[in-house]
Amino acid sequence: MAQKTDVKIQAVHQKLDDIQLYINGQFVDGEAGTTFENVNPFTNDVINQVAEGRREDIDKAVTAAKKAFDEGPWGSMKLKERMTYIDRIADLIDEEIEEIAILESLDTGLPISQTRKMTARAAENFRFYSRMVQSIHYESYPVDNEFINYTVYKPLGVVGLITPWNSPLMLSTWKVAPALATGNTVILKPAELAPLTANKLAAIIDKAGLPEGVFNVVHGFGETAGASLVAHPDVAAISFTGETVTGSTIIKNAADNLKKTSMELGGKSPLIVFDDADLDRALDAAVWGIFSFNGERCTANSRVFLHKNIKDKFIEALKQRVQNIRIGDPMDPSTQLGPLIDKGHYNKVTGYIELAKEEGCEVFQGEVPEDVKAGNFVPPTLLLNARNDMRVCQEEIFGPVMAVIEFETEEEVIRMANDVKYGLAGYVWTNDIKRGHRVAQAVDAGMLWVNAQNVRDLRIPFGGTKYSGIGREGGHYAILEFYTEPKVIHVSISDHHIPQFGK
Secondary structure: OOOOOOHHHHOOOOOOOOEOEEEOOEEEOOOOOOEEEEEOOOOOOEEEEEEOOOHHHHHHHHHHHHHHHHOOOOOOOOHHHHHHHHHHHHHHHHHOHHHHHHHHHHHHOOOHHHHHHHHHHHHHHHHHHHHHHHHOOOOEEEEOOOEEEEEEEEEOOEEEEEOOOOOHHHHHHHHHHHHHHOOOEEEEEOOOOOOHHHHHHHHHHHHHOOOOOOEEEOOOOHHHHHHHHHHOOOOOEEEEEOOHHHHHHHHHHHHHHOOEEEEEOOOOOEEEEOOOOOHHHHHHHHHHHHHHHHHOOOOOOOEEEEEOOOHHHHHHHHHHHHHHOOEOOOOOOOOOEOOOOOHHHHHHHHHHHHHHHHHOOEEEEOOOOHHHOOOOOOOOEEEEOOOOOOHHHHOOOOOOEEEEEEEOOHHHHHHHHHOOOEEOEEEEEOOOHHHHHHHHHHOOOOEEEEOOOOOOOOOOOEOOEEOOEEOOEOHHHHHHHHOEEEEEEEEEOOOOOOOOOOO
16 A cells, blocks of 8 residues: 655645637637646546647647747747757756646646656657757758759748647647757647646746747647647648547548658557566566556556566566555655546456456456556556457556567467567567567567567657557658658759750
């Protein structure tokens, strides 16, 4: 059972001020005047009311963003001046890091010990892209003594960012930072289940003094606000992180206006442990990789493949860890696993656990303390005796649920790892470095880690294959391949031959 929560942090489990939209530098109500409830996943009490944005609010935000880009100073601002704003945003996040971490924990149920680290990464997202944009080297190609051809990268204009409810601030800033740093104007449509830190980010950006219309936040639902953002003809691109079915719908709807899209979608990532691996470290990584973030992470190692020689030993160690994971109030610094985002998602995850029993798995779980059962708690769960062809091994559960699958040969585990529609991440544990490289290159996924947990590097291309997404973000991939458009300039430096038709 979790220890008593600090009184100061515990006091946050109460109602907060209601949330408005942020359009053209002003906090405003939605045109329709409607709101929706934001619910605390730990208590299932209402935190506050959130203004519901609809098509007319998206229209207002896009008009403001387009004017800010076409007529305002942002699109033509000198790079160094624009980066002053970006760095200022990072500084302001740092100044309010504890409040932001508490808001994130309150909204999502993520443990405060984890949201504090996420908030720090949000500030670094802005600083990283400030450095990156100022250090990009553009191409130049001389052609004999006749031409110099060079490339410049121009901002797209108005971009739409649709972000998820798991680690919302970190993932939002991962999009907002490069979009603004490259000179675009932004409409952010955050997940309706976690609006608090998007609202806080709007307040921070407002305090940083960005010109009106450069950054806008429209809260609301996917089928109204989100769909209107995707369909708007003046929005040049949509970056989306979320589940695969929604991503597919966005791609279809964006096609009508030939929008650029970047899709970071679901996953069912394998973690493969060979019998020569450092089992203690592999155990640490496997447990952290599925039970941190409450299991609500796209790169979670939800399928763990164990070599038959070490399976029994490893499972016993997993059982002990599962029983020891501290479940409780997300505001308690000692809590390791908090509640799921809402009752709907809780029902989905528990439904998969019941399905696992029907499919023949042995289900082993930790225990939720009696004093926190008002929350949406699913205990850390092992699905033992699992087979890769089971639905619980093929479909994304997005909760603290690990399926454990036995394998015997390298060829067999590669086949099973790839026999799934997703391809986001993968993890290989072995002390045979040749095999580590070999298996990592054979697994169908956008990102692989060998003898490592999911350690992020902002310079790398982030994204997946198959049903896990299209495109890559992160590093210069975000700057040069998504948030800007390349333009080639051909300059003649001599009197080269020009055909003289009709002379």
